[in-house]
Structures are given as structure tokens and as C-alpha cells.
Amino acid sequence: MINLSKKGKLLIAQGGGPTAVINQSLIGAVLEARKFPQVTKIYGALHGVTGILNEDFIDLTQETTQNLESVASTPSSGLFSTRDKPDGQYCIDMFNIMKAHDIRYFFYIGGNDSADTVRIVNEKAAEENYELRSIHIPKTIDNDLRVNDHCPGYGSAARFVTQAFMGINLDLNSLPGVYIGIVMGRHSGFLTAAASMAKKYPDDGPHLIYLPERPFTIDKFLSDVKETYEKYGKCIIAVSEGICDEGGETITAKLCECVERDSHGNVQLSGSGSLGDMLSKEIKEKLGIKRVRSDTFGYLQRSFMGCVSDTDQREAREVGEKAAQFALWQNVDGSVTIHRTGTYSVDYRLSKLGDVAKYTKSMPDNFINDTCNGVTSDFREYCLPLIGSNMPEAFRLRAPKVEKILYK
Amino acid sequence: MINLSKKGKLLIAQGGGPTAVINQSLIGAVLEARKFPQVTKIYGALHGVTGILNEDFIDLTQETTQNLESVASTPSSGLFSTRDKPDGQYCIDMFNIMKAHDIRYFFYIGGNDSADTVRIVNEKAAEENYELRSIHIPKTIDNDLRVNDHCPGYGSAARFVTQAFMGINLDLNSLPGVYIGIVMGRHSGFLTAAASMAKKYPDDGPHLIYLPERPFTIDKFLSDVKETYEKYGKCIIAVSEGICDEGGETITAKLCECVERDSHGNVQLSGSGSLGDMLSKEIKEKLGIKRVRSDTFGYLQRSFMGCVSDTDQREAREVGEKAAQFALWQNVDGSVTIHRTGTYSVDYRLSKLGDVAKYTKSMPDNFINDTCNGVTSDFREYCLPLIGSNMPEAFRLRAPKVEKILYK
Numbered sequence: 001m002i003n004l005s006k007k008g009k010l011l012i013a014q015g016g017g018p019t020a021v022i023n024q025s026l027i028g029a030v031l032e033a034r035k036f037p038q039v040t041k042i043y044g045a046l047h048g049v050t051g052i053l054n055e056d057f058i059d060l061t062q063e064t065t066q067n068l069e070s071v072a073s074t075p076s077s078g079l080f081s082t083r084d085k086p087d088g089q090y091c092i093d094m095f096n097i098m099k100a101h102d103i104r105y106f107f108y109i110g111g112n113d114s115a116d117t118v119r120i121v122n123e124k125a126a127e128e129n130y131e132l133r134s135i136h137i138p139k140t141i142d143n144d145l146r147v148n149d150h151c152p153g154y155g156s157a158a159r160f161v162t163q164a165f166m167g168i169n170l171d172l173n174s175l176p177g178v179y180i181g182i183v184m185g186r187h188s189g190f191l192t193a194a195a196s197m198a199k200k201y202p203d204d205g206p207h208l209i210y211l212p213e214r215p216f217t218i219d220k221f222l223s224d225v226k227e228t229y230e231k232y233g234k235c236i237i238a239v240s241e242g243i244c245d246e247g248g249e250t251i252t253a254k255l256c257e258c259v260e261r262d263s264h265g266n267v268q269l270s271g272s273g274s275l276g277d278m279l280s281k282e283i284k285e286k287l288g289i290k291r292v293r294s295d296t297f298g299y300l301q302r303s304f305m306g307c308v309s310d311t312d313q314r315e316a317r318e319v320g321e322k323a324a325q326f327a328l329w330q331n332v333d334g335s336v337t338i339h340r341t342g343t344y345s346v347d348y349r350l351s352k353l354g355d356v357a358k359y360t361k362s363m364p365d366n367f368i369n370d371t372c373n374g375v376t377s378d379f380r381e382y383c384l385p386l387i388g389s390n391m392p393e394a395f396r397l398r399a400p401k402v403e404k405i406l407y408k
Numbered sequence: 409m410i411n412l413s414k415k416g417k418l419l420i421a422q423g424g425g426p427t428a429v430i431n432q433s434l435i436g437a438v439l440e441a442r443k444f445p446q447v448t449k450i451y452g453a454l455h456g457v458t459g460i461l462n463e464d465f466i467d468l469t470q471e472t473t474q475n476l477e478s479v480a481s482t483p484s485s486g487l488f489s490t491r492d493k494p495d496g497q498y499c500i501d502m503f504n505i506m507k508a509h510d511i512r513y514f515f516y517i518g519g520n521d522s523a524d525t526v527r528i529v530n531e532k533a534a535e536e537n538y539e540l541r542s543i544h545i546p547k548t549i550d551n552d553l554r555v556n557d558h559c560p561g562y563g564s565a566a567r568f569v570t571q572a573f574m575g576i577n578l579d580l581n582s583l584p585g586v587y588i589g590i591v592m593g594r595h596s597g598f599l600t601a602a603a604s605m606a607k608k609y610p611d612d613g614p615h616l617i618y619l620p621e622r623p624f625t626i627d628k629f630l631s632d633v634k635e636t637y638e639k640y641g642k643c644i645i646a647v648s649e650g651i652c653d654e655g656g657e658t659i660t661a662k663l664c665e666c667v668e669r670d671s672h673g674n675v676q677l678s679g680s681g682s683l684g685d686m687l688s689k690e691i692k693e694k695l696g697i698k699r700v701r702s703d704t705f706g707y708l709q710r711s712f713m714g715c716v717s718d719t720d721q722r723e724a725r726e727v728g729e730k731a732a733q734f735a736l737w738q739n740v741d742g743s744v745t746i747h748r749t750g751t752y753s754v755d756y757r758l759s760k761l762g763d764v765a766k767y768t769k770s771m772p773d774n775f776i777n778d779t780c781n782g783v784t785s786d787f788r789e790y791c792l793p794l795i796g797s798n799m800p801e802a803f804r805l806r807a808p809k810v811e812k813i814l815y816k
Contacts, residue, residue: 018582043810057810070803076578078805083583100813167711170484174426175491179707273681273704296681298703299587303575306715306800392714395478397486402451402465405508 005331006131007038008104010324012060013045013052014139015110015117016083018076019153020160020308021316022139025109026079027072028320029137030060036328039105048082048110049117052094057101072317075156075303077109085113091120098132105133107323111140111151115335116357122333133327136335136353137319141302143190144360147351149340150190152319153302155312155386157184158194160301161238162387165198166394168236169205173396176234177291178225178283179205182276184301186242188362189213191301193375195238197383200394205236207374212242213363214372216251221279222286224373229289241275241296251275309388315346322348344385413739414539415446416512418732420468421453421460422547423518423525424491426484427561428568428716429724430547433517434487435480436728437545438468444736447513456490456518457525460502465509480725483564483711485517493521499528506540513541515731519548519559523743524765530741541735544743544761545727549710551598552768555759557748560727561710563720563794565592566602568709569646570795573606574802576644577613581804584642585699586633586691587613590684592709594650596770597621599709601783603646605791608802613644615782620650621771622780624659629687630694632781637697649683649704659683717796723754730756752793 010033014022026044033039042060045051058079060068071078086094098106098121108118115136125132138145141157161183168179183192189211196209207228210216228235243251252275276294283292319336326332334350335357341347367379418441422430434452441447450468453459466487468476479486494502506514506529516526523544533540546553549565569591576587591600597619604617615636618624636643651659660683684702691700727744734740742758743765749755775787 014582018579044805044807055812055815058805058807059810060805060807063805063807067803067806070801071805074578074801074803075575077582081582097814101810163713163715164708166713167483168707170482170713171426171707171711174422174485174489273685273702277681293707294681295704295706295708297708299576299579299701300572300703300705300708303579305571305574305578305802307571393478393482394713395475395482397452397466397468397471397479398475399452399466399468399471402467402509404463406505407463 005038005133005328006104008040008102010039010042010105010107011045011052011057011098011101011103012042012079012107013048013109014077014079014081015048015108015114016081017141018081018303019139019141020075020156020303021152021312022076022109023074023078024072024313024316025137025139025152025320027068028317029107029323030068031065032321032324033105033328034061036324038328043101043103044079047080048084049086049090049094050082050084052097053090055097075305086117086120088120091117092124095121095124099130104131105327107135107137109137109139111142112145112356112358112360115353118335119353119357122353133331134333135323135327136356137323138336138338138356139316141191142185142188144188144362145356146359146361147335147337147356149338149346150386151338152312152316154190155309155388156307157191157301158197158383159309159387160304160307161191161194161297162197163307163392164297165195165206165236165238166392169198170394172205172234172236175291177293178229178235178237178289180237180239180276180279180294182239182241182294182296184297185212185240187212187360189240190363192238192240193363193367193379194383194387196375196380197387201396203232205234206238207232207235208237209374210237210239210243211363211368212240212244213368215246216243217245218282222282225283226287229287239275239279309386311385311388318348326350413446413541413736414512416448416510418447418450418513418515419453419460419465419506419509419511420450420487420515421456421517422485422487422489423456423516423522424489425549426489426711427547427549428483428564428711429560429720430484430517431482431486432480432721432724433545433547433560433728435476436725437515437731438476439473440729440732441513441736442469444732446736451509451511452487455488456492457494457498457502458490458492460505461498463505483713494525494528496528499525500532503529503532507538512539513735515543515545517545517547519550520553520764520766520768523761527761527765530761541739542741543731543735544764545731546744546746546764547724549599550593550596552596552770553764554767554769555743555745555764557746557754558794559746560720560724562598563717563796564715565599565709566605566791567717567795568712568715569599569602569705570605571715571800572705573603573614573644573646574800577606578802580613580642580644583699585701586637586643586645586697588645588647588684588687588702590647590649590702590704592705593620593648595620595768597648598771600646600648601771601775601787602791602795604783604788605795609804611640613642614646615640615643616645617782618645618647618651619771619776620648620652621776623654624651625653626690630690633691634695637695647683647687717794719794719796726756734758
């Protein structure tokens, strides 16, 4: 806390893949910042850093509170997004645009790349003695930001994955077979692991969960599936899209090579269904099981309308508000981080941008079982509050069997 | 109305693919039938007709009302299902089992195949002068049962598809490109058409909808996509899994043949992601658009937990209750059918089994646009009440642009 923060405009933007609650953070920051007289106007940059570079701003101080609240509960990025990852020069160009508009507060909602962008812009401002408060606001369905206990966006995506596997359990009870659900998460398995929250009855799936944190071999996979199928007469599997072999090469990449070798001409198979289709084919051919189905959850899991965790919603709102409070009451830079206290509450802190930026976090060892094909109760305890309250529940008939007359 | 119906047991079973509300019909029938003293017991057959053949029954009169209600709101078939389509002999064997247990009422919840099973069992009973009341209770997410205005199960699946495309609209606004969602419905396009309910803003998708009712050609498809992409800078497409060429061959089958010709040995590509992947590849290669994504909604759309239409839930319950009332008050056989009256209410009738059985219904011409790549307002008016109330809504920021300083 040095001195009262400088009078000027606030610029906010959103980067990376959308989440169900990223607009809660946006609106939390905007409404909180409006309470401070130092903030002369609040601009939103369209399409993240691209919009900053193109000077493509909208004036959020001319939005109604009603509409801001309506957008808050709308999934995906209200200010639109970008996949641009700025290098040094890009950040310098952005900084010059900000200076021209007398931007004194810069908030960027995103993952580890966004945190790194904020870090570089911040360094540039310090070099030039330009008074700028830069705050990174966390979001990612992958849940892979360091320092944070968990990330806004994860809980709602995890809830989608849970509800999906709950339904799959019911579907496979009804018509048994093998089911493979491919879940997002290139480098960390948190989202795939959330499938485990769908279990209620002892024979419920997912029976097997494969994460990018552990090497995947097709032989071990097939023997796991065989064992489960023999035990339960069904097998439900959650697979991360990012599973890798011992050497760290993704199974999807290996598969594509294989298909290229087998086909004529320039045909290249790299569509989103390929991993699930390949694993299904292996099971059908090697284990002789007929009913094998796979779904790739794809974009549904990150933007499905009407599936949101209330915990996630609340916390996404709060990290936005805290960004404004850190910048304006305390006049400091950093990344807003979430820290779990007790079961279950959270505190928010401002962490160093460098501690959150660039690198990602993987599932800790105590969340993954010893046989590398499932999660532990530690993980389930961790995940339970994040997927929120009022989870729908599955029930089964418990009526007694009728004694046979003809076939007894 | 001949005479008071005969004293005896009631047997109920569920067939075909699960829906979100099929257990409402089960529980509606069970609870209503319990009010009639002629019904001595209510048995449930496990796994549809297979369970009847195997004499695999549970005694539903020993269930608590609490648990029956809990199961009612659980998706998928509480009595489990089957894909068996009984022929004449199978039906005769089933009938003999029923006779042994003094079954005097037989209710089968399912699609057109299930209606046909009920029809054959019913004929057999009449031949033998065995007093049996057989009722078919409708369900199918495909919405393709004749006589019915619409089918229980459709509304909830249509709601899932709507909510999915609402999210996709938001996702593609944020990160533009081309998106293809593959929706279930082998012979009729009702479920795919429901994607149109996701439109709110003028540039919202789906911009293109391809149904099995109209021939699909890849050239027309590519020219449609190109035109849309040039107009909006994005293109969102709903495609039925059952799309066919001019000759009636499914595009998926054509695709599989093609891959078989290209590959060595017995490799066969028939995984669920293949149609979407193939269409994506065509767009990337022929139109040079980089960001093309496809999702195959697969099993999520029919069993996702927590996505249900209240209209659908209510009606599914009522067709079950009406089955009991027709069989027990009126002592007649048939298929319970739904008929729309006004905007919006329904009446239930008992139709002839032969009118509902075997054949399926397609989308009527006035629901499909002239360019064969979308639906009409007639369809949207038809579909609106079916997807239920309290639909989540998407909102956009409407803040004015900020005048440029550097790049003006």
C-alpha cells in the first residue's frame, strides 16, 4: 500500500477458451471498479489482446446494470476471446495503445498464457515509469493454474462431465456394453477425473479413468477393460484427450501417423472423434465385445448452456471483484488466486504474476490411484464442493424378484 | 366398453433407447394401476421383451411410493432395456410366460418396434380367447411415431440439443470458425431441427441444418458453408447422423466404404465421430478455413442428467397414467397417442396398434425450408412448447464502441 491509486481508465479483456462463468469475473470487476472515483471509465477490449492491439474497445460504463447482470450469467466470453499469445513486441505495442487512452488499470481474465501477458505488460510499464496496475484474473476449465487451489470455470465444466457420466451410467445399465467418454484437458487430468463424481451405486462407472499424468499403453488399457467387463458386464471409461505414451507423445498424434501410413494420398485424419474411435476399434477387435461406443465431449463441456456450478459462479464473481479491490484499495499488481480454507470455504490473495504465469499444474500424486486407471478419495473430497449444490441424483428400483414359474 | 376388466396381474416393460422421461411413464402407469382392485399385482420385466422371455420379473407392488417417485425423475429405463425385436414365435413364447403368471394387462413403453410387439402379442391373446389388455405407451427421442403430434422423450432431447447449440453460438462468437454438431435421428430430422431453437440474435446459428428428409450432396454443403462463412465470419451447422445421398445411401456408410477401400487389411472405421470428422476435413481442404470443429453429440443427448423439459416430463407421466385408465376403466387395447389442441395443450387418445406400429414418421414438408438446409417458422412454433419452460437465455454486451485515438 504505497499511495492512493492514480486517476484514469480501466481496461478489461478476456483470453483463451470460454468457460461457463468467465463473464461473472468480467461483471464482478466492472461493477466493483465503478465504485471508485479514480476510475474515470471502464473499457472492454474485444477479442482479448487482439482487440487491444487493434484499439478495438467498447465503453462498459455505458452499459445498464441489468444487462451487465444478464451477461454475467451467460457462458463464454462476453468480450469475445483470442488465441493470440503476445510476444515482447506485441506487449509493447499493446502498452502504447493503453498509454494513448490513459489506461491506468489493466485486468486480463484468462489462463497461464494470459497471466504471462499481464506480467510482460506490467514490466514494460515499470520500465517506462508509467503508473499502471495490472491484474490477472484466473479462469480455465483445465484447472491447471499454479498457486490456485482450483480455477474459476473448472467447477462448472466438472459438473457437466459429472452429469454426463451420471447419464451414461443409466444408459449403460439399460443397454450394457463398453462406453468411452473423451474429456478435454491436454496436459492435466482434473476435468477427466471429475467423471468419478458420477458414481453412486457400487457398480457405477466410470470404472476406469485415464489421465495425461500417467503413461498410457494400449495393452494395459485392454486388460483393464477386459477385467472390468468380466466383472460388471459393462465398462464405462473416462479418457483425457491428452493421454500420452511412455515417451510423452500423445496417443492422438500416434494414431494420426498410423492412419496416414495406412491411407493413400494426402488423407489426414485428425478430427475430434478419432481418439475415441480408435480406442473403440481396439476393444471390438481385440476383446471381441460388440457394443462399444465412444463420445468426444468436445465443445459441449465448456459452453453448454444451463449447466453451472453455483460455487464456481460465486467464486468467478469474487475473483473479478477482488481484482478491482486489490488494484484500487491496495494499489498493487498481481494475479488473484484462490486458496481453500476448511471444508469448504475460500480466501482470495494477490500472488506474483511470475508464480502463476507460463507453466501449468498437474494432478498431484495423491489424487491418482496406484494402478494409474482411476482417482482416489482425496480427489473426490477435493472436487465435491467445486461442482456445486443441487446436483441431480439417480435412483434405482429396488423391488424384489418374482419367483419363476416356468423356468424355475 | 364391454364389461368390467378381468382380475389379474399387470406386466410392464421398457424397450429401445432410453430417454430422460421414460421412467415418468413407468411410474405413472404403476401408481395409477394400483388404484384399481382388479390389478392383483404389478410386475416389471427386466430388459424389455428379453426379460419376459426369461421370466425375469420384479414385483413393483413392493416398491415404496418415495422410491417410485425418485425413479420417475431419473433418466433412462429403470427396468432396463433391450434391442430385441421379437418375431412371431418370440411373441408366442412371451405370451405363454404371461399366461403362466396370470398377466391380464401388458404395457410396453417404447417406439414403433415396441408397438408392433404389443400388436402381435395382442393378436395371439385374441386367437386363444385369453383376456389380455395390451397397451403401447409411446417414447422416442426421434419423435417419429405416427398418429402422435409428438412423442415423450423428444422434448427433453430437443432441449439438450437447443442448450448445446446456444452454448456453441456463444463459443463461436468468442472464437470464430466453423462448427458442425452431429445429432441423432437415423430416419427423421426432428431432433436435429431442434437446434434451430437456439437462435436469438440475427447472426446466431445454426445457420445451416441438414436433415435425413432431404438428399445431401457435399458440393451443395460446401457452397452453403462458404456463403455463410463469408457473410458472418462464422458458420454453425447441425447435421443429422442419418443424412443420405440422392440414392438413399447414408453419408456415413459412403464414408466408411471409402475408408475401407483406402486401408489395408480388415480395418473398418465406423466410430461415432467419423461423419463429423469427414465433413470437417472437406471444409478445411476445399474451403481453406482453418478453425473447423465438429462434435458428435452421441449418448449425451439422450441421457444427460439434469436436462429435462417440464412439458415432456408432464406428458410422459400422463401417457403412463392414461394407459392404466384405458385398460382398466375402458377395457380396451391400443397405443396411447398425443394430440395437440390449441397453443398449447394436449389430449390423449387410444389409437389402433397397427396405426402406430412398424413404420416411422418423417418431418412434414412445411417444416423444412425450400433450400433444404434449414427449418421454417412452422417448425419452430411446433417445437417451442415441447422443449419446456425456464430455458436459459444468452445475453450480449451492448456497450458503444470507443473512438480510436491511434488508428483512427
